[in-house]
Amino acid sequence: MVLELYLDLLSQPCRAVYIFAKKNDIPFELRTVDLLKGQHASKEFLQVNSLQRVPALKDGDFILTESTAILIYLSCKCQTADHWYPADLQARARIHEYLGWHADCIRGTFGVPLWIRVLAPLIGTQVPEEKMDRNRTAMDRALQQLEDKFLGDKAFLVGQHVTLADLMALEELIQPVAVGYDVFEGRQRLAAWRGRVEAFLGAKLCQEAHGLVLTILEQEAKKTLPVPPAEAYLGMLRRISRIP
Amino acid sequence: MGLELYLDLLSQPCRAVYIFAKKNGIPFELRAVDLLKGQHHSDAFAQVNPLKKVPALKDGDFTLAESVAILLYLSRKYKAPDHWYPQDLQARARVDEYLAWQHTTLRSSCSRAMWQKMMFPVFLREPVPPETLAATLAELDRCLQLLEDKFLQDQAFLTGSRISLADLVAMAELMHPVGAGCRVFESRPKLATWRQRVEAAVGEDLFREANADILKLKDLPPADPVTREKLRLSMQALLQ
Numbered sequence: 001m002v003l004e005l006y007l008d009l010l011s012q013p014c015r016a017v018y019i020f021a022k023k024n025d026i027p028f029e030l031r032t033v034d035l036l037k038g039q040h041a042s043k044e045f046l047q048v049n050s051l052q053r054v055p056a057l058k059d060g061d062f063i064l065t066e067s068t069a070i071l072i073y074l075s076c077k078c079q080t081a082d083h084w085y086p087a088d089l090q091a092r093a094r095i096h097e098y099l100g101w102h103a104d105c106i107r108g109t110f111g112v113p114l115w116i117r118v119l120a121p122l123i124g125t126q127v128p129e130e131k132m133d134r135n136r137t138a139m140d141r142a143l144q145q146l147e148d149k150f151l152g153d154k155a156f157l158v159g160q161h162v163t164l165a166d167l168m169a170l171e172e173l174i175q176p177v178a179v180g181y182d183v184f185e186g187r188q189r190l191a192a193w194r195g196r197v198e199a200f201l202g203a204k205l206c207q208e209a210h211g212l213v214l215t216i217l218e219q220e221a222k223k224t225l226p227v228p229p230a231e232a233y234l235g236m237l238r239r240i241s242r243i244p
Numbered sequence: 245m246g247l248e249l250y251l252d253l254l255s256q257p258c259r260a261v262y263i264f265a266k267k268n269g270i271p272f273e274l275r276a277v278d279l280l281k282g283q284h285h286s287d288a289f290a291q292v293n294p295l296k297k298v299p300a301l302k303d304g305d306f307t308l309a310e311s312v313a314i315l316l317y318l319s320r321k322y323k324a325p326d327h328w329y330p331q332d333l334q335a336r337a338r339v340d341e342y343l344a345w346q347h348t349t350l351r352s353s354c355s356r357a358m359w360q361k362m363m364f365p366v367f368l369r370e371p372v373p374p375e376t377l378a379a380t381l382a383e384l385d386r387c388l389q390l391l392e393d394k395f396l397q398d399q400a401f402l403t404g405s406r407i408s409l410a411d412l413v414a415m416a417e418l419m420h421p422v423g424a425g426c427r428v429f430e431s432r433p434k435l436a437t438w439r440q441r442v443e444a445a446v447g448e449d450l451f452r453e454a455n456a457d458i459l460k461l462k463d464l465p466p467a468d469p470v471t472r473e474k475l476r477l478s479m480q481a482l483l484q
Contacts, residue, residue: 050394062334069340077333093308093317102312103347135307149294244484 003028008035009212012171013067014055019209024080038232071164079086083161094158098165105142107113110172178213247272250280250300253457257311259416261299261456268324274280327406337405344409354417359482362424407445423458
Protein backbone atom coordinates (compact mmCIF):
# COMPACT_ATOMS: atom_id res chain seq x y z
CA MET A 1 0.00 0.00 0.00
CA VAL A 2 1.59 3.24 -1.10
CA LEU A 3 1.68 6.37 1.02
CA GLU A 4 -1.29 8.71 0.57
CA LEU A 5 -1.06 12.45 1.13
CA TYR A 6 -4.30 14.36 1.52
CA LEU A 7 -3.55 17.89 0.40
CA ASP A 8 -4.95 21.11 -0.97
CA LEU A 9 -2.21 23.24 -2.50
CA LEU A 10 -4.16 26.32 -1.47
CA SER A 11 -2.97 25.54 2.07
CA GLN A 12 0.49 26.60 3.21
CA PRO A 13 1.31 23.52 5.33
CA CYS A 14 0.06 21.27 2.49
CA ARG A 15 2.50 22.89 0.10
CA ALA A 16 5.37 22.35 2.52
CA VAL A 17 4.53 18.64 2.69
CA TYR A 18 4.03 18.38 -1.09
CA ILE A 19 7.33 20.09 -1.87
CA PHE A 20 9.19 17.98 0.67
CA ALA A 21 7.82 14.72 -0.70
CA LYS A 22 8.43 15.69 -4.33
CA LYS A 23 11.92 17.09 -3.77
CA ASN A 24 12.91 13.91 -1.99
CA ASP A 25 11.32 11.61 -4.58
CA ILE A 26 9.08 10.06 -1.95
CA PRO A 27 6.50 7.99 -3.80
CA PHE A 28 2.96 8.93 -2.82
CA GLU A 29 -0.56 9.09 -4.11
CA LEU A 30 -1.93 12.61 -4.05
CA ARG A 31 -5.45 12.74 -2.67
CA THR A 32 -6.66 16.24 -3.38
CA VAL A 33 -9.02 17.60 -0.75
CA ASP A 34 -10.49 20.72 -2.33
CA LEU A 35 -11.17 23.04 0.61
CA LEU A 36 -13.20 25.51 -1.43
CA LYS A 37 -15.46 22.69 -2.57
CA GLY A 38 -15.86 21.67 1.06
CA GLN A 39 -14.28 18.27 0.51
CA HIS A 40 -12.60 18.41 3.92
CA ALA A 41 -16.08 18.14 5.43
CA SER A 42 -16.98 15.08 3.32
CA LYS A 43 -17.85 11.73 4.88
CA GLU A 44 -14.90 10.10 3.09
CA PHE A 45 -12.36 12.54 4.42
CA LEU A 46 -13.83 12.38 7.92
CA GLN A 47 -12.58 8.78 8.00
CA VAL A 48 -9.08 10.08 7.45
CA ASN A 49 -9.16 13.11 9.70
CA SER A 50 -12.08 13.78 12.02
CA LEU A 51 -10.68 17.30 12.52
CA GLN A 52 -11.44 18.00 8.84
CA ARG A 53 -8.04 19.49 8.27
CA VAL A 54 -5.25 19.08 5.78
CA PRO A 55 -2.54 18.00 5.36
CA ALA A 56 -3.09 14.39 6.40
CA LEU A 57 -0.97 11.33 5.73
CA LYS A 58 -2.12 7.73 5.43
CA ASP A 59 0.55 5.06 5.52
CA GLY A 60 -1.30 1.76 5.49
CA ASP A 61 -3.44 1.92 8.63
CA PHE A 62 -1.40 4.70 10.15
CA ILE A 63 -2.98 8.13 9.82
CA LEU A 64 -1.09 11.28 10.79
CA THR A 65 -2.07 14.94 10.83
CA GLU A 66 -0.15 18.19 11.46
CA SER A 67 2.39 19.25 8.86
CA THR A 68 5.32 19.37 11.29
CA ALA A 69 4.65 15.81 12.43
CA ILE A 70 4.22 14.66 8.83
CA LEU A 71 7.46 16.30 7.69
CA ILE A 72 9.42 14.77 10.57
CA TYR A 73 7.83 11.36 9.98
CA LEU A 74 8.66 11.42 6.27
CA SER A 75 12.21 12.66 6.84
CA CYS A 76 12.90 9.82 9.27
CA LYS A 77 11.00 7.05 7.50
CA CYS A 78 12.36 7.88 4.06
CA GLN A 79 15.82 8.74 5.42
CA THR A 80 16.05 12.00 3.56
CA ALA A 81 19.31 13.93 3.41
CA ASP A 82 20.48 15.02 6.86
CA HIS A 83 20.28 18.75 6.17
CA TRP A 84 16.47 18.75 6.16
CA TYR A 85 16.24 17.68 9.83
CA PRO A 86 19.80 17.23 11.09
CA ALA A 87 20.63 14.47 13.52
CA ASP A 88 22.95 16.87 15.37
CA LEU A 89 21.40 17.74 18.76
CA GLN A 90 21.82 21.50 18.60
CA ALA A 91 20.99 21.87 14.90
CA ARG A 92 17.79 19.91 15.41
CA ALA A 93 16.95 21.99 18.47
CA ARG A 94 17.22 25.13 16.34
CA ILE A 95 14.64 23.74 13.91
CA HIS A 96 12.20 23.06 16.74
CA GLU A 97 12.94 26.47 18.16
CA TYR A 98 12.00 28.04 14.83
CA LEU A 99 8.88 25.85 14.48
CA GLY A 100 7.70 26.84 17.97
CA TRP A 101 8.00 30.53 17.18
CA HIS A 102 6.46 29.92 13.74
CA ALA A 103 3.38 28.37 15.33
CA ASP A 104 2.88 31.52 17.43
CA CYS A 105 3.87 34.28 15.05
CA ILE A 106 3.66 33.06 11.46
CA ARG A 107 0.94 30.42 11.35
CA GLY A 108 -2.49 31.98 11.54
CA THR A 109 -1.09 35.40 10.66
CA PHE A 110 0.17 35.09 7.09
CA GLY A 111 -2.90 33.20 5.89
CA VAL A 112 -5.17 36.08 6.90
CA PRO A 113 -4.72 38.25 3.75
CA LEU A 114 -6.11 35.45 1.57
CA TRP A 115 -9.08 35.13 3.90
CA ILE A 116 -9.66 38.88 3.79
CA ARG A 117 -9.19 39.35 0.06
CA VAL A 118 -10.71 36.17 -1.38
CA LEU A 119 -12.25 33.67 1.01
CA ALA A 120 -14.47 35.90 3.16
CA PRO A 121 -15.98 37.69 0.12
CA LEU A 122 -16.51 34.27 -1.48
CA ILE A 123 -19.03 33.45 1.24
CA GLY A 124 -20.46 36.94 1.26
CA THR A 125 -18.77 38.36 4.33
CA GLN A 126 -16.32 41.19 4.98
CA VAL A 127 -13.49 41.44 7.48
CA PRO A 128 -13.45 44.80 9.30
CA GLU A 129 -10.74 47.31 8.34
CA GLU A 130 -9.27 47.37 11.86
CA LYS A 131 -8.55 43.63 11.67
CA MET A 132 -6.79 44.14 8.35
CA ASP A 133 -4.62 46.83 9.97
CA ARG A 134 -3.83 44.62 12.97
CA ASN A 135 -2.89 41.81 10.62
CA ARG A 136 -0.49 44.04 8.68
CA THR A 137 1.15 45.13 11.93
CA ALA A 138 1.46 41.52 13.10
CA MET A 139 2.98 40.47 9.78
CA ASP A 140 5.46 43.36 9.82
CA ARG A 141 6.56 42.50 13.34
CA ALA A 142 6.95 38.82 12.48
CA LEU A 143 8.90 39.58 9.30
CA GLN A 144 11.28 41.79 11.27
CA GLN A 145 11.87 39.03 13.82
CA LEU A 146 12.24 36.47 11.04
CA GLU A 147 14.95 38.57 9.40
CA ASP A 148 16.74 39.68 12.52
CA LYS A 149 16.45 36.80 14.95
CA PHE A 150 16.30 33.78 12.70
CA LEU A 151 17.82 34.52 9.31
CA GLY A 152 20.40 37.14 10.33
CA ASP A 153 23.40 36.80 8.04
CA LYS A 154 22.91 33.12 7.43
CA ALA A 155 22.00 31.54 4.12
CA PHE A 156 18.94 29.82 5.59
CA LEU A 157 16.82 30.13 8.71
CA VAL A 158 18.62 27.64 10.88
CA GLY A 159 22.06 27.38 9.29
CA GLN A 160 23.83 27.12 5.97
CA HIS A 161 21.47 24.54 4.47
CA VAL A 162 17.78 24.27 3.68
CA THR A 163 15.80 22.65 6.48
CA LEU A 164 12.14 21.91 7.25
CA ALA A 165 12.03 25.38 8.83
CA ASP A 166 12.69 27.09 5.49
CA LEU A 167 9.92 25.12 3.77
CA MET A 168 7.34 25.94 6.42
CA ALA A 169 8.32 29.62 6.40
CA LEU A 170 8.44 30.03 2.64
CA GLU A 171 4.99 28.59 2.11
CA GLU A 172 3.47 30.89 4.72
CA LEU A 173 5.14 33.96 3.21
CA ILE A 174 3.94 33.06 -0.29
CA GLN A 175 0.31 33.27 0.86
CA PRO A 176 0.05 37.08 1.16
CA VAL A 177 2.14 37.47 -2.00
CA ALA A 178 -0.61 35.57 -3.82
CA VAL A 179 -3.13 38.28 -2.98
CA GLY A 180 -0.88 41.17 -3.88
CA TYR A 181 0.78 41.90 -0.53
CA ASP A 182 4.46 41.43 -1.30
CA VAL A 183 6.06 40.69 2.06
CA PHE A 184 9.47 40.54 0.39
CA GLU A 185 9.35 44.10 -0.92
CA GLY A 186 11.80 46.28 0.95
CA ARG A 187 13.24 43.26 2.75
CA GLN A 188 16.38 42.39 0.83
CA ARG A 189 17.65 39.70 3.15
CA LEU A 190 14.34 37.84 3.10
CA ALA A 191 14.02 38.26 -0.67
CA ALA A 192 17.51 36.83 -1.12
CA TRP A 193 16.66 33.95 1.21
CA ARG A 194 13.52 33.23 -0.81
CA GLY A 195 15.64 33.17 -3.97
CA ARG A 196 18.02 30.69 -2.41
CA VAL A 197 15.28 28.37 -1.17
CA GLU A 198 13.48 28.42 -4.51
CA ALA A 199 16.74 27.87 -6.39
CA PHE A 200 17.42 24.85 -4.20
CA LEU A 201 13.95 23.43 -4.76
CA GLY A 202 14.06 24.13 -8.49
CA ALA A 203 11.84 26.35 -10.61
CA LYS A 204 9.74 23.46 -11.90
CA LEU A 205 8.79 22.21 -8.43
CA CYS A 206 8.06 25.76 -7.24
CA GLN A 207 5.83 26.37 -10.26
CA GLU A 208 4.00 23.12 -9.59
CA ALA A 209 3.50 23.80 -5.89
CA HIS A 210 2.80 27.54 -6.06
CA GLY A 211 0.83 27.60 -9.30
CA LEU A 212 -2.60 27.23 -7.70
CA VAL A 213 -2.30 29.86 -4.99
CA LEU A 214 -0.43 32.34 -7.19
CA THR A 215 -3.30 32.35 -9.69
CA ILE A 216 -6.04 32.74 -7.09
CA LEU A 217 -6.78 36.38 -7.95
CA GLU A 218 -6.97 35.48 -11.63
CA GLN A 219 -9.45 32.71 -10.85
CA GLU A 220 -11.47 35.07 -8.72
CA ALA A 221 -11.59 37.66 -11.54
CA LYS A 222 -12.66 35.02 -14.06
CA LYS A 223 -15.22 33.75 -11.54
CA THR A 224 -13.84 30.22 -11.82
CA LEU A 225 -13.45 29.76 -8.05
CA PRO A 226 -15.82 27.15 -6.62
CA VAL A 227 -18.55 28.48 -4.36
CA PRO A 228 -18.14 26.67 -1.05
CA PRO A 229 -21.09 24.45 -0.14
CA ALA A 230 -23.21 25.10 2.96
CA GLU A 231 -21.39 22.48 5.07
CA ALA A 232 -18.12 24.37 4.68
CA TYR A 233 -19.57 27.69 5.84
CA LEU A 234 -19.53 27.10 9.59
CA GLY A 235 -15.84 26.24 9.61
CA MET A 236 -15.01 29.18 7.36
CA LEU A 237 -17.03 31.62 9.47
CA ARG A 238 -15.38 30.32 12.62
CA ARG A 239 -11.96 30.80 11.07
CA ILE A 240 -12.88 34.34 10.03
CA SER A 241 -14.19 35.15 13.52
CA ARG A 242 -10.85 34.12 14.98
CA ILE A 243 -8.98 36.78 13.02
CA PRO A 244 -7.78 39.10 15.78
CA MET B 245 28.64 26.76 34.08
CA GLY B 246 26.11 23.94 33.98
CA LEU B 247 22.64 23.89 32.50
CA GLU B 248 20.51 26.93 33.32
CA LEU B 249 16.75 27.06 32.87
CA TYR B 250 15.10 30.45 32.80
CA LEU B 251 11.55 29.95 34.02
CA ASP B 252 8.51 31.53 35.57
CA LEU B 253 6.16 28.86 36.86
CA LEU B 254 3.25 31.17 36.10
CA SER B 255 3.85 30.24 32.46
CA GLN B 256 2.42 26.99 31.09
CA PRO B 257 5.39 25.95 28.95
CA CYS B 258 7.72 26.71 31.87
CA ARG B 259 5.79 24.28 34.07
CA ALA B 260 6.15 21.52 31.50
CA VAL B 261 9.93 22.09 31.26
CA TYR B 262 10.31 22.28 35.05
CA ILE B 263 8.42 19.07 35.67
CA PHE B 264 10.30 17.24 32.92
CA ALA B 265 13.72 18.32 34.17
CA LYS B 266 12.94 17.55 37.81
CA LYS B 267 11.24 14.23 37.08
CA ASN B 268 14.22 13.05 35.08
CA GLY B 269 16.77 14.21 37.62
CA ILE B 270 18.36 16.62 35.15
CA PRO B 271 20.70 18.88 37.11
CA PHE B 272 20.02 22.55 36.41
CA GLU B 273 20.19 25.98 37.95
CA LEU B 274 16.80 27.63 38.08
CA ARG B 275 16.97 31.24 36.93
CA ALA B 276 13.67 32.79 37.94
CA VAL B 277 12.30 35.35 35.47
CA ASP B 278 9.35 37.17 37.02
CA LEU B 279 6.99 37.89 34.12
CA LEU B 280 4.60 40.07 36.10
CA LYS B 281 7.54 42.27 37.09
CA GLY B 282 8.62 42.46 33.45
CA GLN B 283 11.97 40.76 34.05
CA HIS B 284 11.77 39.11 30.64
CA HIS B 285 12.34 42.57 29.14
CA SER B 286 15.71 43.04 30.82
CA ASP B 287 18.88 43.43 28.74
CA ALA B 288 20.46 40.57 30.65
CA PHE B 289 17.66 38.21 29.71
CA ALA B 290 17.74 39.37 26.07
CA GLN B 291 21.27 37.88 25.94
CA VAL B 292 19.73 34.52 26.75
CA ASN B 293 16.63 34.87 24.59
CA PRO B 294 16.40 37.80 22.17
CA LEU B 295 12.73 36.88 21.71
CA LYS B 296 12.26 37.84 25.39
CA LYS B 297 10.17 34.84 26.29
CA VAL B 298 10.30 32.05 28.80
CA PRO B 299 11.18 29.23 29.01
CA ALA B 300 14.75 29.62 27.85
CA LEU B 301 17.73 27.32 28.24
CA LYS B 302 21.45 28.06 28.48
CA ASP B 303 23.81 25.11 28.21
CA GLY B 304 27.34 26.49 28.17
CA ASP B 305 27.34 28.81 25.17
CA PHE B 306 24.26 27.26 23.65
CA THR B 307 21.02 29.16 24.25
CA LEU B 308 17.64 27.82 23.24
CA ALA B 309 14.08 29.13 23.32
CA GLU B 310 10.65 27.50 22.80
CA SER B 311 9.40 24.85 25.20
CA VAL B 312 9.03 22.02 22.68
CA ALA B 313 12.58 22.57 21.43
CA ILE B 314 13.82 22.63 25.03
CA LEU B 315 11.90 19.48 26.02
CA LEU B 316 13.21 17.57 23.01
CA TYR B 317 16.76 18.79 23.61
CA LEU B 318 16.69 17.79 27.27
CA SER B 319 15.04 14.47 26.51
CA ARG B 320 17.72 13.53 24.05
CA LYS B 321 20.77 15.00 25.75
CA TYR B 322 19.98 13.52 29.13
CA LYS B 323 18.70 10.24 27.69
CA ALA B 324 15.27 10.38 29.30
CA PRO B 325 13.29 7.11 29.29
CA ASP B 326 11.91 6.29 25.85
CA HIS B 327 8.23 6.77 26.69
CA TRP B 328 8.64 10.54 26.96
CA TYR B 329 9.54 10.83 23.26
CA PRO B 330 9.65 7.34 21.75
CA GLN B 331 12.22 6.13 19.23
CA ASP B 332 9.50 4.19 17.44
CA LEU B 333 8.60 6.19 14.34
CA GLN B 334 4.82 6.04 14.65
CA ALA B 335 4.71 6.44 18.43
CA ARG B 336 6.93 9.50 18.15
CA ALA B 337 4.81 10.89 15.32
CA ARG B 338 1.82 10.81 17.66
CA VAL B 339 3.71 12.96 20.17
CA ASP B 340 4.85 15.33 17.39
CA GLU B 341 1.26 15.51 16.18
CA TYR B 342 -0.05 16.50 19.60
CA LEU B 343 2.74 19.02 20.24
CA ALA B 344 2.02 20.67 16.87
CA TRP B 345 -1.79 20.66 17.24
CA GLN B 346 -1.84 22.10 20.74
CA HIS B 347 0.14 25.18 19.84
CA THR B 348 -2.62 26.94 17.93
CA THR B 349 -5.56 25.43 19.79
CA LEU B 350 -5.40 24.42 23.44
CA ARG B 351 -2.45 26.70 24.22
CA SER B 352 -4.19 29.70 22.77
CA SER B 353 -7.53 29.09 24.47
CA CYS B 354 -5.96 28.29 27.87
CA SER B 355 -3.93 31.52 27.82
CA ARG B 356 -6.94 33.58 26.86
CA ALA B 357 -9.20 31.90 29.41
CA MET B 358 -6.77 32.54 32.25
CA TRP B 359 -6.10 36.16 31.31
CA GLN B 360 -9.71 37.05 30.54
CA LYS B 361 -11.17 35.34 33.61
CA MET B 362 -8.59 36.33 36.18
CA MET B 363 -5.65 38.49 35.15
CA PHE B 364 -7.44 41.32 33.35
CA PRO B 365 -10.42 41.78 35.69
CA VAL B 366 -8.73 41.02 39.03
CA PHE B 367 -5.01 41.67 38.69
CA LEU B 368 -5.18 44.50 36.17
CA ARG B 369 -8.62 45.74 37.18
CA GLU B 370 -9.59 45.93 33.51
CA PRO B 371 -13.06 44.61 32.78
CA VAL B 372 -13.47 42.08 30.01
CA PRO B 373 -16.69 42.22 27.94
CA PRO B 374 -18.88 39.25 28.95
CA GLU B 375 -19.31 38.18 25.33
CA THR B 376 -15.53 38.02 24.87
CA LEU B 377 -15.12 35.80 27.93
CA ALA B 378 -18.05 33.65 26.88
CA ALA B 379 -16.57 33.12 23.41
CA THR B 380 -13.19 32.24 24.93
CA LEU B 381 -14.69 29.72 27.34
CA ALA B 382 -16.70 28.19 24.51
CA GLU B 383 -13.52 27.82 22.46
CA LEU B 384 -11.77 26.27 25.47
CA ASP B 385 -14.61 23.83 25.80
CA ARG B 386 -14.30 22.91 22.14
CA CYS B 387 -10.56 22.27 22.54
CA LEU B 388 -11.15 20.15 25.63
CA GLN B 389 -13.66 18.07 23.69
CA LEU B 390 -11.10 17.54 20.93
CA LEU B 391 -8.49 16.65 23.53
CA GLU B 392 -10.81 13.92 24.81
CA ASP B 393 -12.15 12.70 21.48
CA LYS B 394 -9.17 12.89 19.17
CA PHE B 395 -6.21 12.41 21.49
CA LEU B 396 -7.11 10.78 24.79
CA GLN B 397 -9.94 8.56 23.48
CA ASP B 398 -9.85 5.34 25.54
CA GLN B 399 -6.13 5.46 26.21
CA ALA B 400 -4.44 5.98 29.54
CA PHE B 401 -2.44 8.90 28.19
CA LEU B 402 -2.72 11.25 25.23
CA THR B 403 -0.56 9.29 22.84
CA GLY B 404 -0.81 5.77 24.22
CA SER B 405 -0.51 3.67 27.31
CA ARG B 406 2.41 5.59 28.82
CA ILE B 407 2.97 9.22 29.74
CA SER B 408 4.83 11.31 27.16
CA LEU B 409 5.82 14.94 26.59
CA ALA B 410 2.34 15.45 25.15
CA ASP B 411 0.74 14.84 28.56
CA LEU B 412 3.13 17.21 30.36
CA VAL B 413 2.52 19.98 27.86
CA ALA B 414 -1.26 19.45 27.90
CA MET B 415 -1.52 19.30 31.67
CA ALA B 416 0.55 22.46 32.04
CA GLU B 417 -1.91 24.21 29.74
CA LEU B 418 -5.00 22.98 31.58
CA MET B 419 -3.73 24.19 34.94
CA HIS B 420 -3.93 27.72 33.56
CA PRO B 421 -7.74 27.96 33.40
CA VAL B 422 -7.88 25.87 36.59
CA GLY B 423 -5.81 28.54 38.33
CA ALA B 424 -8.24 31.14 37.07
CA GLY B 425 -11.18 29.28 38.58
CA CYS B 426 -12.49 27.41 35.52
CA ARG B 427 -13.94 24.01 36.43
CA VAL B 428 -12.06 22.17 33.71
CA PHE B 429 -11.97 18.73 35.33
CA GLU B 430 -15.18 18.75 37.36
CA SER B 431 -17.40 18.42 34.31
CA ARG B 432 -15.13 16.03 32.42
CA PRO B 433 -14.60 12.74 34.27
CA LYS B 434 -12.43 11.33 31.48
CA LEU B 435 -10.00 14.23 31.77
CA ALA B 436 -10.18 14.05 35.57
CA THR B 437 -9.02 10.43 35.64
CA TRP B 438 -6.32 11.25 33.08
CA ARG B 439 -5.16 14.03 35.38
CA GLN B 440 -4.90 11.55 38.26
CA ARG B 441 -2.76 9.27 36.12
CA VAL B 442 -0.52 12.16 35.06
CA GLU B 443 -0.11 13.30 38.67
CA ALA B 444 0.73 9.76 39.75
CA ALA B 445 3.25 9.32 36.91
CA VAL B 446 4.92 12.66 37.61
CA GLY B 447 4.73 12.34 41.38
CA GLU B 448 2.27 14.28 43.49
CA ASP B 449 4.89 16.36 45.30
CA LEU B 450 6.49 17.52 42.05
CA PHE B 451 3.09 18.22 40.52
CA ARG B 452 2.09 20.29 43.53
CA GLU B 453 5.40 22.18 43.54
CA ALA B 454 5.22 23.03 39.84
CA ASN B 455 1.62 24.23 40.09
CA ALA B 456 1.90 26.15 43.36
CA ASP B 457 2.14 29.57 41.69
CA ILE B 458 -0.68 29.11 39.21
CA LEU B 459 -2.97 27.76 41.90
CA LYS B 460 -2.29 30.79 44.09
CA LEU B 461 -3.28 33.15 41.28
CA LYS B 462 -6.38 34.37 43.05
CA ASP B 463 -4.22 35.50 45.99
CA LEU B 464 -2.17 37.87 43.86
CA PRO B 465 -2.59 41.44 45.05
CA PRO B 466 -3.76 43.83 42.32
CA ALA B 467 -0.95 45.17 40.15
CA ASP B 468 0.74 48.46 41.00
CA PRO B 469 0.07 51.28 38.49
CA VAL B 470 3.37 50.87 36.59
CA THR B 471 3.01 47.10 36.17
CA ARG B 472 -0.64 47.58 35.36
CA GLU B 473 0.05 49.96 32.51
CA LYS B 474 2.85 47.85 31.04
CA LEU B 475 0.89 44.62 31.15
CA ARG B 476 -2.36 46.14 29.91
CA LEU B 477 -0.54 47.19 26.75
CA SER B 478 1.63 44.14 26.21
CA MET B 479 -1.16 41.62 26.82
CA GLN B 480 -3.80 43.34 24.66
CA ALA B 481 -3.68 40.51 22.12
CA LEU B 482 -5.10 38.14 24.73
CA LEU B 483 -8.30 40.20 24.88
CA GLN B 484 -9.31 39.13 21.39
